Amino acid sequence: MKKILLATLLAIVALPAFSADMVCHLSVQPGGNVFGNGTSSCFGIDFSFGNSTTGSWSIVNITKSIDRVVWTDGCSSGLSCIVNVPAYSIQRGKAYIHYDDGSIEFVEATMHYETGH
Template structure:
């Protein structure tokens, strides 16, 4: 087989894979701490905060953003129960994870994960 035929076969096999749009959705968290506290990582998939309220929890939300393909359905494992966003209670000193599978209409599936942390007082 000559080089020209090899290049044609290679481009037919690899070309469709390379030209497919890459996954691009993002899982973003936002945490809201009490007055006088500080937050970090809002707008990313890992965020957290600290305040001196001595409470056991604060509020936050999860949101799937930057979606460029048509979605068939969303399957939340942890974090939300349905939809593309939700409000959550963020427990202090506990694991507050999120996991979601996005099923696109083209048959592809994307997995996103994230976590929120919260600390309060001493």
């Protein structure tokens, strides 16, 4: 029993640690404020009275070779993209990273934008 437990613990420790992150970057008009750029949760506010602003999703901190990235929300392909962020709605970026070693990692982030209308 001890040998099985030890082998299980060693197998868990030997598993590769996932470390990729999805981060957001939100742009607002001058005089506005953004909180969380470069993290997985961005919030921005300005008083432009517009209906939307721009933002971007990026997958960062990748330490293994990637086979492909499958986006389910946010971008259509690649490791990053620029998106339109409508006011007063939460935008989500979600992706599965398929690594060359056969492992898969899920990453996600959110953006929220408010304006003066």
